[in-house]
Amino acid sequence: MSDVTAPTPAWAGEEPLLFELSTDYSGGPRTVAAGVDAKPLDALLPRHALRSAPPAVPSVPEPVLARHVGRLARRNHHLHHGIYPLGSCTMKYNPVVDEQLAGLDGFASLHPYQPDEDSQGALELMWELERMLCSVTGMARMSLQPAAGAHGEWTGLRMIQAYHAAKGDTHRTRVLIPDSAHGTNPASAALTGMEVVTVRSNHDGTVDVEDFRAHLDSSVAAVMLTNPNTLGVFEKDILEIARAAHDAGALLYYDGANLNALVGVARPGDMGFDVVHLNLHKTFSTPHGGGGPGSGPVGVAESLVDFLPVPTVEKRDGAFLLDHDRPRSIGKVRSFYGNFGMLLRAYAYIRAYGDTLPQVARDAVLNARYLQRRLADLFPMAVDTPCLHEFVATTRGGRVEGLRAMDVAKRLLDYGVYAPTVYFPTTVAEALMFEPTETESKQSLDQLAEICTAIVEEASRDLAFVQAAPHNAPVERVDEVAAARRPHLRWRPE
């Protein structure tokens, strides 16, 4: 709605919904004529099968729709606009060429039920990608089928269950997870029917080895760890933890959310992990798409290969094929073979770096360490331990009493940069978790540091102004409490 006294930028204010732009439920663009002896639908189908009135899905004329899209686009922060320093999300640049390649008709028009002889290029790509990902993680084989990181976690845990069951070890029903872990870890474990046991972490997020050992017994199926952990700190006791877990007959699960810190520099397989999931949309730069599609391949050590989801991609006599005949497999976790379009982008990304891939982790860590240094005077750091690819700062005990993490986050939006992850990990009060990634230039990091400096100065002068941020975003602070109290989850005509 326009405000005559204080004009707002074109992208601010409200944008009508599609349902307010058109109420044409019966028209629509021209389609093709049937070109055959055509009977109307009610002559082809029994009347009782047909709906009596059209659904309220309006046809919006293309010029109107195009402008709607254009206006909504201006109401999003995105990577081509500015830094996206969300901790644990790895918002690195998405190469534009990958979008072009995914659109090649040879991939886009390929049907998943075409015979293997029609899809040799796609299968070769998957076969090569699996080998490259195995090389980077130190695993024996990998399934590309899971659609997201959490889906990969669940797939990995299902394989761990199958592994123990195959050994007749059916009493292993517990999963050990540190309290600093991502929420998906316990949620995925719960979905497999296993019991989650929370392990205490030290103040730097590393596993409290004593507490870990106290929980480790013959009822433990798996230990799930993120390394580096959610505070960006390497698990210094990892080799000891792996040994202890294996001695107790448990398997070690690697949450790959933070692999960008180590990609090509150190491998989960060498650390002793038995199962690894990757987030291709983090470490391997496939776009996040506003919340998916992601892709969560899961790799396993030799002892778990038999349990991988079907089908696997195999190479026999120079030809590639889908192998459905794997009797010990846990089955299918998704339709077809996974998010192939995302696999393609990850393949292209890895080929672009090739054997220089370790430089990704090196620059990611250097960028994080540099940004941490630049922000150290503004915000206390959650831990003294030097960070790897991300770090957690806090507004608690900082230069401005009463300044909260959320206020900093919202004010950052006014400066055209996105906020860091806030209030996570939950073990740190007023947490601001920054992960700049390797694709930010030094200039961009300096700019973010300067903006943070300006915000702290603003807050010391006029805290209320910062607390009321954002002032320069498409909308002001959104009332999330009202949204949850009276859920309004679909449009209805007034």
Next chain:
Amino acid sequence: MAYLPNTDAERRSMLDAVGAERIEDLFSSVPAQLLDPRLDLPPALSEQELVADLERLAARNRPLSAWESFLGAGVYRRFVPAIVRATISRPEFYTAYTPYQAEASQGTLQTIFEFQTMICALTGMDVANASLYDGATAAAEALMLAVTHTGRRRVAVSSAIHPEALRVIATYAEGRGVAVDVIAQRDGVTPLDAIEQTLTAEHAGLIVSQPAFFGTLEDLAPLADRAHAVGALAVASVDPIACSVLVPPGEAGFDVAVGEGQPLGIPASFGGPYVGFMAVREALVRRLPGRLVGMTADHRGRRAYTLTLQAREQHIRREKATSNICTNHALMALAATIYMARMGAGGMRAVAEVSAQRAHALADRLAALPGFSVAFDAPFLWEFTLRLPCDASQLVAAMRRRGIVAGLPLGGIDPSLSDALLVCCTEMTSPAAIDHYLDAARELAKRPQEVTA
């Protein structure tokens, strides 16, 4: 190097700022024995080399566009208006993250709200979520929702749902210790008497598909009644474009509607990414897995959108969450939203009608050939099961030699259907291709020796 912006001079000055000699020193917390493994990776490619490599791989495929295709089976080649790809190719959408900071994500949030509303309209349900991975995982999540809601540990699944969904349901159920009873299809649909014999007060839910995998149409309302008679939830997996012409599951009494959104402007892309959807009755809203977007206001009282009811989700509830889902398939949901908005209910109806008319014309004429018949008496929409005088894979091979992908042989899914072929028509199946198919079938009917060769 590929996408790294900093120069060596900038790296040097940053290292100086953090007090490190070399970049490798930053990894001193990692045990030395783990560092710098030998990687078996090929040399880096320039962008020009990369494009050439992917073009080589793409050329090794023979996609449906290279054939006269009658293959559907849950993944449909439909005409996609240009504005769909133009929209999802915008970096404002494809490079954005999950909209945690609502004020800087109103674009994504509003399109998801529009998606939720459209899915409700198509399915006749009260509330839809922000999307799921695909139709198969959506079906599995729906049954897990039924398990949680009823506290029961058995589910019933029609064998006429998509085989991929059936297999994914089996994997989800096994992990949760939930028993699955498969109800064998008869005449391509789910028989009511078999449902009555199977369903007991131990069942949490029943899932059927509309259209069924075999292209046939279920009579939905009695199926929902049978589920409700034992206190189970009724779940329908529906094709979204079919919903523009068929009685929607909400109207037929179903509690949960799920489906595969691929037909809504998303390319086949060798199986993904697609988008699953799920819609429920109001009473089940707090059981929904995945993200939900709600309309609210900003502090100036202007309309605004945000992720909501997050108390269901993993980042708040951890092991007590309704699901472990973290991402949805927002960009594919955007493609579907723009497709639906461009087409409207009228345009989708036109697409459904042309597809059905072509399929019926083809089926009628094929059934007139000696030895050929439509396998099931149940009505069908745009896909039908063709009974052949020979093994279906043999006919498919003979048709391939004529440049035709004749459909999906069903023997791999059900051995009793080894002489059956699932044949699909869409608005992309030209009348000339239909004539070509008929000519080839007629010729092969006359010369069975070529088929069996």
